[in-house]
Amino acid sequence: MKKNVLTVLMLSSGLILTACNDSNNDSERPPSDNIDVNHIKDPVVGTPTAYSLTDMSAIAADSVVLTYKMKGISxxxxxxxxxxxxxxxxxxxxxxxxxxxxxxxxGVADICAPSRNVMNPAIQSMIAKFLALGYVVVAPDYEGLGEPGNKELHPFLNLKSEGYSITDAVVATRNWLGNKASSKWVAVGHSQGGQAALGAAQYAARANLDYKGTVAVAPASHLGLILSAGELSVANAPPAKQIPVYASLDTFTALITAGLRDTNPNLTYNQIFKSPTDQIAQNAETVCYDTLGQQFGVAMGKYAAMNGTLNGYPRTVDGFMSLPVVKTFLDKDSQALQVQIKTPITIYQGGADTTVPIVATNALNATAQAFGTQVNYITNPSWDHNTAYALNIDNIVADAKEMLSAR
Structure with a gap:
């Protein structure tokens, strides 16, 4: 088991070593995508509609769902x-x-979009603090998530798609608000959103505005490492401890598959999951994260109750991460900080996080350093995936304020 963990870490470190030994010195050049400035004409579609699923009237003058145009993954x-x-x-x-x-x-289905759901109280608290400071808060659903036409799935964890979702939402918001909105902006995010906020840092030039920095909490990164390390963490545990971990890992894998299928329709769930688990995985296209995780967990629970073990339970196909489309996604399309970022970045990460283990964010920070990116990396051994965010809301707000105040 220790040998397998070492192998996983060495494979993850390969990205870092490649960065250090790049003879072309690409790390000193901004990515070509950063010159892809948003010139979309009339970026706001129709008239924004009221958002009332969470009552924000005590803290916000306007709470709306804005439909906007963006450059998609295609x-x-x-x-x-x-x-x-x-x-x-x-x-x-x-x-x-x-x-x-x-x-x-x-999730990746339109029903999972935040604009179609009640807001988490911790997020509401943070937004209230930003509004009290006199900031506009723009919270994109991301490409394909909640989009009006119901024609596409969200390209889950695709860094460029998320980055463009943010930059183009900011541009559209300024178009809607006119001179009431400043050109100064920052990005803040948690988990998938932490990764997305780092994507906004990479592609900030697309907005052609005064971007000031990013605060990312427990950002998803090194997904292959997360999946492999998660498997190993409970390999010898009893089913009661394995099921929640395996269900979470399989949920993320199914969402990744669903997101990839939008631009790779020939990719099928039975290439990633064994039968009959592939039938659960395909529900990623219609249900949200929590529900899908429950479905995976219930099926595993039934198997464990009958067999006393999860040995032999049909989960993912051996070697699925080596499929070319999956490998490209894991190594490149989902990975942040593989170019130099010169604007401020602060990352919060907990040592007790089992969703985005600290080993993954340590590797992300090392990758950033290898490319010459300076990260204010703040860790605490007691924070888990949720408390790294919830216990740091005041710090996150202060970080954003400091970035926006910088000249």
Whole structure:
């Protein structure tokens, strides 16, 4: 088991070693995508509609769902949705600064979009603090998640798609608010949203505005490492401890598969999952994260009750991470900080996090350093995936304020 863990860590470190030994010195050049400035004409679609699933009237002047145009993963213009909250204070000279909030994993189906659901109380608390400081909060659903046409699935954890979802939502919001909104903006996110916020840092130039920095909490990264390390962490545990871990891992794998299928329709669930688990996995396209995880867990529980073990339970296909489309996604399309970022980045990570283990974020930080990116990396051994965010809301708000105040 120790040998397998070492192998996983060495494979993950390969990205870092490659960065250090790149003779072309690509780390000193911005990615070509960063010159892809948003020139979309009339980026706001129709008139924003009221968001009332969570009552924000005490803290926000406007709470709306804004439909906007963005450049999609296919390279074509698509429509997406975003929550937008404006402060009750009068806009100052130069306009309200903008905070882009990138949400954590909800699923890939439109029904899972935050704009179609009640807001988490901790997120509501954070947004209230930003509004009290006189900031506009832009909270995109991401490409394909909640989009009006119900034509595409969300490209789950695709860094560029998430980055463009954020930059183009910020551009559309400024178009809607006019001179009430400042050109200054920052990105803040947790979990999938932490990764998305790092994507916004990489592709910030697309907005062609005064981007000031990113705060990312427990950002998803090194997904192959997370999946492999998760498997090993409970390999010899009893079923009661294995089931929640395996169900979570399989849920993320199913969501990744669903997201990949939008641009790779020939990819099938039975290439990733063994039968009959592939039938559960395909539900990723219609149900949300929590429900899908429960379905995986219930099936495992029934098997364990009958057999006293999960040995032999049909989960993922051996070697599925080596499929070319999956490997490209894991190594490249989902991975943040593989170019140098010169704007401020703060990352919070807990040592007790079992969703995004600290070993993955340590590797992310090492990758960033290898490319010359400086990260303010803050860790605590007692934080788990949720408390790394919930216990640091005041710090996150202060970080964003400091970034927006910098000249």
């Amino acid at each position: 390279g074509n213009e698509v429509q997406a949705t975003s929550l937008v909250f404006t402060p009750k204070t009068a806009a100052p000279a130069g306009g309200w600064p903008i905070v882009a909030w990138a949400h954590g994993t909800t």
